[in-house]
Amino acid sequence: MTAYLLLNHVLNFVAPAATVAILLVLMSRVFSRFLVSRRPLAQSLWAQAAIIFIVNVAVMGAGLMIFGNDGKMASYAAMVLAAGAGQWVMWRGWRA
Secondary structure: OOHHHHHHHHHHHHHHHHHHHHHHHHHHHHOHHHOOOOOOOOOOHHHHHHHHHHHHHHHHHHHHHHHOOOOOHHHHHHHHHHHHHHHHHHOOHHHO
16 A cells, blocks of 8 residues: 555545534534533634544544444444534533
């Protein structure tokens, strides 16, 4: 496998994780008026997206190790649930 193909595989593996992280953080800012806590733990938009991205990549890596290949819908569902839970923690959702 050439370096180009390896880079292509890695970027295609992390693309859903980055997309979900960015969209989740942006939508949480849009709908933050409905949340009890107005200030997230990670103040920066980029810090929140980076934390959610790392969580998403870890979940996708676990799905790859469990199922033996990537792209399973169960891995994507677990990624979305983990991203939502991470965002809930950053917005201090337990204070509701």
